[in-house]
Amino acid sequence: MxxxxxxxxxxxxxxxxxxxxxxxxxxxxxxxxxxxxxxxxxxxxxxxxxxxxxxxxxxxxxxxxxxxxxxxxxxxxxxxxxxxxxxxxxxxxxxxxxxxxxxxxxxxxxxxxxxxxxxxxxxxxxxxxxxxxxxxxxxxxxxxxxxxxxxxxxxxxxxxxxxxxxxxxxxxxxxxxxxxxxxxxxxxKAASVVEAKNRFDAAGAALKALAAARPDLKIMIVAGTPDGLYVAYLPDHPDITYWGDQLGLNVVYPPKPSEGGFWELVSWENADKYQADAILVDARAASMKIEEMAKKPTWAKLPAVKAGQLYPWRAAERYSYLGYAQVMEELKANLDKARDDVVK
CATH class of the missing domain: 3.40.50.1980 (Nitrogenase molybdenum iron protein domain)
Incomplete structure (x- = not known):
């Protein structure tokens, strides 16, 4: 966005x-x-x-x-x-x-x-x-x-x-x-549309199987700005809700969002308020890059950060079968590499 x-x-x-x-x-x-x-x-x-x-x-x-x-x-x-x-x-x-x-x-x-x-x-x-x-x-x-x-x-x-x-x-x-x-x-009914739908279904099924096999793997979705760390509130995001409620991924999220919904804004001093084994970081151009966030001491101490288990969150993905098939395929490949014992 x-x-x-x-x-x-x-x-x-x-x-x-x-x-x-x-x-x-x-x-x-x-x-x-x-x-x-x-x-x-x-x-x-x-x-x-x-x-x-x-x-x-x-x-x-x-x-x-x-x-x-x-x-x-x-x-x-x-x-x-x-x-x-x-x-x-x-x-x-x-x-x-x-x-x-x-x-x-x-x-x-x-x-x-x-x-x-x-x-x-x-x-x-x-x-x-x-x-x-x-x-x-x-x-x-x-x-x-x-x-x-x-x-x-x-x-x-x-x-x-x-x-x-x-x-x-x-x-x-x-x-x-x-x-x-x-x-x-x-x-x-065009072949490209049908193929995209099949690919979406397959990608979703693969993520669901991963979630079932690795229930202890905790993920969190964030975006960084100079003001602080934004932690995604699952119910307000269609994609994250789908992954958590429909596919069963173990998503760590705030009990309620800050004013305006969608996120809880956490100061950089309190960036360790929530912890997960793997963190998906907003990949949009205006969000802080991982290298910039690494300069924040509390962020740098997070278990997922120290373990190098930071992956992109495609926040601005288009709402199509093809778009989200690609997103879920990438997410599955990244989570396959992630350890689920990072958060003790």
Whole structure:
């Protein structure tokens, strides 16, 4: 989350992310081509309707063809076979390469409406002549990465679909994106979609087997900022909830989060408040790197840190079968290496 984090480190990581709050200037001609692989199908001729997670009813004379999506949503829809014409939010690194947060999206074939939190070029967006915008929501009724002060202007260009992300099971979120992609004309029986679902199921089964075989292996999920250590509160994170409640991983988490939910903020002096055999560290760019955190004395004394059992947490993963199959495969490989006797 480029970091008004996903699952809201909001103030702390958000402060790190809001480097540019204005929309970029300039416009460009809309790119040619349809938004979906089924652009010429007869299904486009009839009316299109959708009720989003705000309870907002969208009714259009034809199925939307020119879809613009927030990076996380764009990545999920892409995995389900839907090709947006543009996206916004982190997708291109400083060297021009693709940001991991945008998944498999070919950034050479989509337009950009903004590449950072707080950055949304309304003029560019309007010039693309979008039929529909899609964005996830962590705060109720608030489209992620659409600056609130620009909401009215954005709404005047095209209708939007909001997909609720927080307070919802992981699989349900993934299924919602699949349903939306199907409604927009993407083939959910395509080999790539079916293969991704099978891969997700297999990865989940492998993690569940590991959890059953190694119940004493304790894991904890954290993010670091100059303000302190954020320890993830399991019930507020769809992925961590899935791993703990559905797959049975032994997740160490606070009894309740700090104000705002999602995390408990612990001072660096008290970074040893919770301990686990293995720690997953937020891998987003705005979170402190493990090397930086190592300079904090209390953190450095944690058993998992001394044992070198620190692994990445893919906090900004897109909600698709392929995305979370990759995440769980990586997690399984890392936990296979971890000792479960680090915390005495």
């Amino acid at each position: 480029a970091i008004v984090p996903r699952r809201t480190l909001a103030a702390a990581l958000g402060a790190l992310a809001v480097l540019g709050v204005g929309a970029c200037g300039g416009t460009s001609s809309p790119p040619a081509g349809p938004a979906t692989p089924a652009a010429a199908s007869a299904g486009e001729q009839g009316p299109w309707t959708w009720t989003d997670d705000r309870g907002k009813n969208i009714s259009l004379p034809h199925r939307p063809q020119r879809v613009v999506a927030q990076f996380d949503s764009a990545a999920a829809l892409w995995d389900f076979g839907l090709r947006p014409v543009a996206l916004f939010g982190p997708h291109r690194l400083k060297d021009g390469s693709r940001d991991r947060a945008v998944g498999e999206v070919d950034i050479t074939k989509v337009e950009s409406v903004g590449n950072a939190f707080g950055e949304f070029n309304v003029e560019k967006y309007a010039s693309l002549q979008p039929d529909l915008m899609v964005a996830g929501m962590y705060e109720k009724n608030s489209l992620w990465y659409v600056p609130k002060e620009l909401t009215e202007a954005v709404d005047q260009v095209a209708p939007s679909v909001g997909v609720q992300l927080s307070g919802r099971p992981l699989v349900e979120i993934i299924e919602k994106y699949g349903e939306l992609a199907a409604a927009l004309g993407a083939d959910q």
